[in-house]
Amino acid sequence: MNALLKWLAVIWAVLLWSAAPLPAVAGPEKWTPLEKDGLHDPQGPAIHELQQPGEALSQMPPDSVGNQVRWVEALRKGVINPRTNILPETKIQVLDQDLIYGNTGDNWFVLFPHKAHTEWLDCANCHEGVFKSKFGATGFKMMDILAGKACGQCHGAVSFPLTECRRCHSIDPGTFKGKLGPQQAAGGKP
Ligand code: HEC
Ligand code: HEC
Ligand code: HEC
Numbered sequence: 646m647n648a649l650l651k652w653l654a655v656i657w658a659v660l661l662w663s664a665a666p667l668p669a670v671a672g673p674e675k676w677t678p679l680e681k682d683g684l685h686d687p688q689g690p691a692i693h694e695l696q697q698p699g700e701a702l703s704q705m706p707p708d709s710v711g712n713q714v715r716w717v718e719a720l721r722k723g724v725i726n727p728r729t730n731i732l733p734e735t736k737i738q739v740l741d742q743d744l745i746y747g748n749t750g751d752n753w754f755v756l757f758p759h760k761a762h763t764e765w766l767d768c769a770n771c772h773e774g775v776f777k778s779k780f781g782a783t784g785f786k787m788m789d790i791l792a793g794k795a796c797g798q799c800h801g802a803v804s805f806p807l808t809e810c811r812r813c814h815s816i817d818p819g820t821f822k823g824k825l826g827p828q829q830a831a832g833g834k835p
Contacts, residue, residue, distance in 0.1 A: 652752075652787065652810075675713050676702055711805050717761045727765075739763045744780055745816060747825040754816035754825070757796075780826045 676699040680687035685695070705725070706718040719725045729737045740763045746755040762771070775798055777783045785795035791807060801807045 675699065708805070710809060716804075717764075720764060738768060740768075743828040745821075745823070745825050745828060747818070748786075749814060749818075752810065753814040754818055754821060755813045756815050757813075 676697070678697055678699065679685045679695055680692055685692060702712065702714055706715040706722065707713060708715045716725075720727075729735075740759040742759045744757040744759070746757065749755060772778050775783075775795065783795065789795050790797035790800070793802070796813070797807065800813075805812055
């Protein structure tokens, strides 16, 4: 069996085994209406006041997985403009630095973009709990990610799912001429 098939088999095994519910995609509609989501009271008077997810999310750059929105693209294109802070004293820091991982077996290298993360997240969401602030110091493998650790704390839970190998494994080792680790030229793919 080739490596990709082997890993897909592992992922499906983990997904089937895990108790985490998969995103609900109902029939021909991509988004479950509020009255059918199991959270809202379908008889409640407010149900018609609330905006349906399909009405809001269908305006966004589409994705074929997860909640069907390419959120990074939505932010970059200005389709959404989320408030960065509620309290004025909250300090916002965006770090434009990419890290490239090379222990990927037969698969493409992994590019981790700090920018696409720190536009939504605080440094403290990852440092020093999930990741140490030194490339390679945390030490994690694909199996850890599939088990919900490291990148897997968010990917497959709130951010794009782990079935999208190429979104992380985005660097072709055949054409990549740079060095692994923290990149000098930040802001996207080299
Ligand atoms: C989504 C998670 C995440 C967020 C948020 C995040 N980082 Fe990181 N950071 C990482 C990962 C992953 C590594 C590499 C850890 C490893 O390889 O063991 C890293 C490494 C680093 C490094 C070391 C790079 C090197 O030269 O070795 C620094 C410095 C750093 N982060 C600073 C920050 C700062 C400052 C912020 C906030 C502006 C931040 N990070 C936000 C995930 C994150
Ligand atoms: C604390 C939560 C968190 C962790 C941990 C995390 N991510 Fe993310 N990541 C996000 C969010 C949120 C987004 C933006 C929403 C989305 O694309 O689903 C994102 C986006 C990305 C993108 C950009 C996708 C695009 O459309 O441009 C890549 C690539 C990525 N993550 C890779 C990684 C890798 C590799 C790791 C582990 C080293 C990791 N992430 C760890 C939350 C996280
Ligand atoms: C959220 C980001 C992300 C996604 C999605 C992802 N990977 Fe990975 N993968 C990583 C990171 C980070 C590493 C660790 C690289 C390192 O340590 O240098 C890794 C490592 C690997 C390795 C090396 C062996 C090992 O045990 O670590 C293989 C093989 C692999 N991934 C296959 C896959 C396949 C196949 C898929 C899709 C079904 C996939 N990955 C999806 C981030 C991701």
